[in-house]
Amino acid sequence: MSEFALILVSTVLVNNFVLVKFLGLCPFMGVSRKLETATGMALATTFVLTLSSVCSYLARTYLLEPLGLEYLSTLTFILVIAVVVQFTEMVVRKTSPLLHEVLGIFLPLITTNCAVLGVALLNVQQDHGFLASAFYGFGAAVGFSLVLILFAALRERINVADVPLPFRGGAIALVTAGLMSMAFMGFSGLVRG
């Protein structure tokens, strides 16, 4: 059990996917203008990331490895992620129109989130088992959600600040992301390896 707790602490704080590994920056910059949309994106990503992490593990272990097709991993993972996203969208649309309204436009966007593919590939690289993959995906998603929501609230505040003209918008957001990343350096060393 402590192994899974370590995976969670490691992925949420120490090796945060956005601020330490610099994965998933497009939604991080793109969907963080407002707190509400950021929250919606965070929820959707958490769901998809956990599910696709598990599915890509299954596809690799029970399909690619027995057939000796490991060189197709990247391709397969992209396919798996796209399928999971589409499937999630269809299920959500049929079962809960309210949730679909909240998550709706974000779901297709997740397909192109490099953090999702990153998690699937890192699972392979670090030899995670079934449960470890699930926790790794979930932890990565929680870490992503945490910084996305904090960043969105920060950006709402920066939007009303008297930022010098050349730095308005994306530039100051990137400076802020850099400072956040620096603050996250404080967690380094919490988990070895």
Place this chain on the structure above:
Amino acid sequence: MSLPPHLHTPSSPHIHAPTSVARLMLTVVIALTPAAIAHVWYFGWGLPIQTLIALIFALGGEALMLRLRRRPLTPYLLDGSALVTAVLLAFSLPPYAPWWIAALGALFAIVVVKQLYGGLGYNPFNPAMAAYAMLLISFPQEMTTWALPKVIGGPDLDPLQALDLILFGHAPTTMDALSGATPLDLVKTQLAQDITLGETFSEYAHLFGDFSGRGIEWIGNWILLGGLFLLYKRAIAWQIPLAMLGSLFAIALVFYLADPDSYPSPLFHVFSGAALFGAFFIATDPVSAATTPKGRLIYGAGIGILTYVIRTWGGYPDGVAFAVLLMNMAAPTIDHYTRPRVFGHAPKD
């Protein structure tokens, strides 16, 4: 109808309180003066020199940015905020660090962390702490070489020698022990080698005073006094220092009671490193802290807990700067979720 006494409004003429940014900043500097004198007493002339270097570069950076933005120079340069940033930064630097450390830190604090966001009142991160974190990450060796306090054989330099050391790196030959690890650092490295706290304290008894490192704990007392002065002047909100020190004390107490051999006492944590300094002078920065009463409690408690976590399990000896930055980052979210009820409206379902 009888109002509570503090709501009584006497008839005119009214005298308004002469509060201004410059006055508030001056209050902060006055509150830090006793601690600064104690710092000079224990660590020598490093602090005033570092402050001066930081101040020169802070004012220079601010003037440059204001010039580029075509803003008037005088009101912004004289509001004292650059002075406070310089003093806070100088306090967190090792007293005999080379001059470019303070210079680089001051420029980063003012130009990137403050002026890029539009200047005083807009910066989401505390400038002095962001600069400190940047310096610690970029120059770990220079930033962790602390001078020993004079009472236990640290360098006793006259001002000119100190200036020579900081500007040109010329260490006088008579100085045998220029520097050593801080108590926090020492305890951490010893614990990593499976040496219990009791053994560390008796082996290095000359380094430790009543609660924490000698000299450092006395500076801590004066900082506490300055902090109480700020509270008395209502320059800072009481929730933040209370929540921060309270949570640091509480979490340290739990671990100390569970295993006093590997976890230092709560008083050691409160009086070590930057805990008191951070609680009263850094975390209370009105711009980058949370602003709602309940939010301030959460914000302070978060800093206390993160400080303990980073100190105990993290890679850096002291965690106050990172804890403050991390909670700065969370402050807008905390404010968003702790908004007090607006009067005149029914509470939301």
